[in-house]
Amino acid sequence: MSNQEQQVGYVVKQAQSLLRLRMEEALHPYALTVSQYSCLHHLLREPGISAAGLARATFMTRQSMNSMLQQLLERELVERPARPASGRALPTALTAAGVDLLAAAQAEVDGVERRMLSGLSPSELISLTHGLNACVKALGD
Amino acid sequence: MSNQEQQVGYVVKQAQSLLRLRMEEALHPYALTVSQYSCLHHLLREPGISAAGLARATFMTRQSMNSMLQQLLERELVERPARPASGRALPTALTAAGVDLLAAAQAEVDGVERRMLSGLSPSELISLTHGLNACVKALGD
DNA sequence: AATACTATGTCAGAATTCTTACATGAGCAA
DNA sequence: TTGCTCATGTAAGAATTCTGACATAGTATT
Numbered sequence: 001m002s003n004q005e006q007q008v009g010y011v012v013k014q015a016q017s018l019l020r021l022r023m024e025e026a027l028h029p030y031a032l033t034v035s036q037y038s039c040l041h042h043l044l045r046e047p048g049i050s051a052a053g054l055a056r057a058t059f060m061t062r063q064s065m066n067s068m069l070q071q072l073l074e075r076e077l078v079e080r081p082a083r084p085a086s087g088r089a090l091p092t093a094l095t096a097a098g099v100d101l102l103a104a105a106q107a108e109v110d111g112v113e114r115r116m117l118s119g120l121s122p123s124e125l126i127s128l129t130h131g132l133n134a135c136v137k138a139l140g141d
Numbered sequence: 142m143s144n145q146e147q148q149v150g151y152v153v154k155q156a157q158s159l160l161r162l163r164m165e166e167a168l169h170p171y172a173l174t175v176s177q178y179s180c181l182h183h184l185l186r187e188p189g190i191s192a193a194g195l196a197r198a199t200f201m202t203r204q205s206m207n208s209m210l211q212q213l214l215e216r217e218l219v220e221r222p223a224r225p226a227s228g229r230a231l232p233t234a235l236t237a238a239g240v241d242l243l244a245a246a247q248a249e250v251d252g253v254e255r256r257m258l259s260g261l262s263p264s265e266l267i268s269l270t271h272g273l274n275a276c277v278k279a280l281g282d
Numbered sequence: 283a284a285t286a287c288t289a290t291g292t293c294a295g296a297a298t299t300c301t302t303a304c305a306t307g308a309g310c311a312a
Numbered sequence: 313t314t315g316c317t318c319a320t321g322t323a324a325g326a327a328t329t330c331t332g333a334c335a336t337a338g339t340a341t342t
Contacts, residue, residue, distance in 0.1 A: 012273060013200065033298090066321070137260060176328085229291060
């Protein structure tokens, strides 16, 4: 293997790709994509968020998010009011079915994350998180 | 911000998304997508590789890679023989123009990577790489 | 030799996501 | 008030990537 591929950027991409693959496998029984799971996951923690805010939190465009929310609405996993109370933002939240499905799916995804970190000591995990956050900060505008 | 989002998986995704965004910006003047750049980058280090091997190295399907190679062939940045010498694999390599474009683009991308790592000490960088590689290993089959 | 298995390339179509564009509502300043 | 700016939602279309399927070539197995 070429040592150029050991550049940090490549390893970040490799880790993210593999994590996504394992998450896809874990979420398959629940008929959820990783993007859909991320959406539900964030909705549990920030109910009433707008689609645009949700898109920012999950690194998508607001157009893609609205497209995805349509599917989740049809499956009755999320709900939105027909009209905004004020402004244009439509506050989105999980339904009871959405909460239940998320809970089941999250148990699987948590297992994937535990597997990912299984080779790291607590101090190594702290170093990893610290390093990644430093990368995010340095790349932020 | 919810502390659940501080899970390592989320930070990995955040770092990768931001890195991709900065790379897109850096590559825009060269009319290269990040995927195309990754392809050219790997071709420099492993000339004669098959499209399927290239796909594995860049985390895509071989169908997508062949689709992308068509564009790079039309731009005469890469070249492939019309018929395989043996077997089915078509060995792919950079053209002189591909080497030149890659060199210019890589200078920009290297700057992005330096920026990403600018807040890390040498030992922190080693810890980060070590942690990411441990994640990859643990998630591998 | 005959068969099975694996890897590669390719085709067709679907799914996802993005880009571009426009309309609407809120806040702010002149 | 009027105009400007920003954020949100939405629509239409393009671009990218994936899934499923099939044919071919090499290799291994029986």
